[in-house]
Amino acid sequence: MARALVTGSTSGLGLEFAWQLAGTGHHLVLVARNEDRLRTIAAQIRDVHAVEVEVLAADLSDRARLDRVAVRLTDPVDPVDLLVNNAGYGLRGGFLEIGVEDHEKQMDTLMRAVLVLSHAAARSMVQRRRGAIINVSSLAGYTTAGPYAASKSWVTVFTESLAAELKGTGVSATALLPGFVQTEFHERACMNMEGLPRVTWLKAPFVVEQALKDAARGTVLSIPSVKYRTAGEVSRIAPRSLVRALTSPNWYHRLQQNAVVRSRRRASRRNLHAPWQREDPPQ
Numbered sequence: 533m534a535r536a537l538v539t540g541s542t543s544g545l546g547l548e549f550a551w552q553l554a555g556t557g558h559h560l561v562l563v564a565r566n567e568d569r570l571r572t573i574a575a576q577i578r579d580v581h582a583v584e585v586e587v588l589a590a591d592l593s594d595r596a597r598l599d600r601v602a603v604r605l606t607d608p609v610d611p612v613d614l615l616v617n618n619a620g621y622g623l624r625g626g627f628l629e630i631g632v633e634d635h636e637k638q639m640d641t642l643m644r645a646v647l648v649l650s651h652a653a654a655r656s657m658v659q660r661r662r663g664a665i666i667n668v669s670s671l672a673g674y675t676t677a678g679p680y681a682a683s684k685s686w687v688t689v690f691t692e693s694l695a696a697e698l699k700g701t702g703v704s705a706t707a708l709l710p711g712f713v714q715t716e717f718h719e720r721a722c723m724n725m726e727g728l729p730r731v732t733w734l735k736a737p738f739v740v741e742q743a744l745k746d747a748a749r750g751t752v753l754s755i756p757s758v759k760y761r762t763a764g765e766v767s768r769i770a771p772r773s774l775v776r777a778l779t780s781p782n783w784y785h786r787l788q789q790n791a792v793v794r795s796r797r798r799a800s801r802r803n804l805h806a807p808w809q810r811e812d813p814p815q
Contacts, residue, residue, distance in 0.1 A: 533583070537561040537605060537612045537653075539592060539645070540619030542569045545668060545710075548736040549616050550577060552744065559584040561612065563601055563619070565591045592619050592645035593637045602652035611660060614747075615653040617646045617687075618668040622680055635679055642683040650694060654703060661702035664747050667691045669707045671755070676776045688753070695752045706747040708754045710739045 536553045540546035541562040550560055554577045564570050567589035574585040588604060590597035605612050620642050623630050646667055657663025669691065673684035691707035698705055739756045746754035 534613040535559040536614040538616040546618040554581040593640040605652040657703040
């Protein structure tokens with residue numbers, strides 16, 4: 533059986549990758565910060581699927597712990613055939629509102645970890661002439677929405693360059709660029725996303741399924757859904773001045789304003805259609 537290593541595997545897309553890969557018979561190496569949660573999820577997966585599940589607790593912003601994961605990727609006895617670089621998180625607030633130490637830790641997780649683990653995995657895979665790497669990026673990388681967006685832009689470009697370097701080796705590299713996905717990501721960052729229309733959201737199982745299919749085909753950029761592929765192309769060709777105007781770091785504040793407007797409109801419609809719910813005193 534093939535073996536996959538998934539970072540950030542206790543929630544969101546990482547957890548979905550773990551379940552889908554186990555469902556297709558992959559042995560797993562699950563990486564995340566919370567060891568108790570890792571062990572709980574590993575036990576749940578073993579109860580359902582006949583696969584081996586290793587757990588490796590590591591905060592990938594810590595270089596020593598990151599190196600432990602990199603060493604696991606080079607194990608010649610139990611080699612890893614698929615690396616999913618998924619670990620990441622958002623920070624609430626503008627660039628100047630957050631301490632630089634927090635920005636550095638986030639960048640270490642979003643970029644340095646991807647660089648180090650991709651390097652270790654690719655070298656080992658090339659020697660065996662088989663393997664695949666999926667780096668979870670984001671369509672945010674086409675925007676100007678702060679350091680997080682900049683880091684995802686780096687992940688996308690890095691993966692494209694890695695894919696070109698790996699061509700002909702039997703190893704592939706795919707960048708997954710989802711839009712808004714229904715996971716714990718925004719909740720953990722304390723971000724209220726109620727202002728976004730329902731149609732903009734994708735479901736995690738669909739995103740992961742498409743990513744695995746694209747990786748199997750050797751697709752370099754995996755963008756689930758036609759609407760987001762279209763949005764991605766528009767973002768790439770649009771004038772940067774327009775992109776800055778629409779996707780600056782102030783977008784979250786605009787989103788909150790839209791949520792307030794939507795809430796007031798819903799309240800107005802309820803009062804219009806259900807006058808008995810009004811609090812006006814009887815005449």
